[in-house]
Amino acid sequence: EVQLVESGGGLVQPGGSLRVSCAASGFTFRNYWMHWVRQAPGKGLVWVSRISSDGSRTLYADSVKGRFTISRDNAKDTLYLQMNSLRAEDTAVYYCARETAARFDLWGQGTLVTVSS
Amino acid sequence: QSALTQPASVSGSPGQSITFSCTGTSSDIGTYNYVSWYQQRPGKAPKLMIYDVSNRPSGVSNRFSGSKSGNTASLTISGLQAEDEADYYCTSYTSTTSYVFGTGTRVTVL
Numbered sequence: 001e002v003q004l005v006e007s008g009g010g011l012v013q014p015g016g017s018l019r020v021s022c023a024a025s026g027f028t029f030r031n032y033w034m035h036w037v038r039q040a041p042g043k044g045l046v047w048v049s050r051i052s053s054d055g056s057r058t059l060y061a062d063s064v065k066g067r068f069t070i071s072r073d074n075a076k077d078t079l080y081l082q083m084n085s086l087r088a089e090d091t092a093v094y095y096c097a098r099e100t101a102a103r104f105d106l107w108g109q110g111t112l113v114t115v116s117s
Numbered sequence: 118q119s120a121l122t123q124p125a126s127v128s129g130s131p132g133q134s135i136t137f138s139c140t141g142t143s144s145d146i147g148t149y150n151y152v153s154w155y156q157q158r159p160g161k162a163p164k165l166m167i168y169d170v171s172n173r174p175s176g177v178s179n180r181f182s183g184s185k186s187g188n189t190a191s192l193t194i195s196g197l198q199a200e201d202e203a204d205y206y207c208t209s210y211t212s213t214t215s216y217v218f219g220t221g222t223r224v225t226v227l
Contacts, residue, residue: 104208
């Protein structure tokens, strides 16, 4: 089955760190650019970051630049988002999404990150 | 990059057609034909409904159609059905090589 499965979410204190993962299966992961998109409770979707198929190129939204790092392990078919210096406003469901020709054609079910003391 | 502007809510009766907009700028929708639309039901992941302004992925009903004029894209749902009730988000590629989502539109079937 073609799918993305996120994991690693949870409760973290402000200023803390967390790494979320996205395991891909059913398709050739190394051929696709991948993205992270987040959604705060009751709010809309917000694009966070993207990484090229070989991992050499990355891009971040201004709101997370310098704090978040996107990476991938093509040998393990896994995408990562390392989140440092977390703030209350980073509280959200984090989705990974596969990009095919400028569209997000496959999404994971999301993992909830809560930043609170 | 500011979010694309969508109406907060749109409603219609079963069988009716509704159209709602997604307004951006010359740095996104106005320049690129990489506009896509996503349906999100409560507690679920988004689902691709329209890509490249007006193309439907296989499996998506032909009741969904998209268009673009200038800096504004639009999504039309024809023959509205109860199952269409959901949140809808547009997105566009941007001149900074990133993506920007719309603010979202809640569709209610009366």
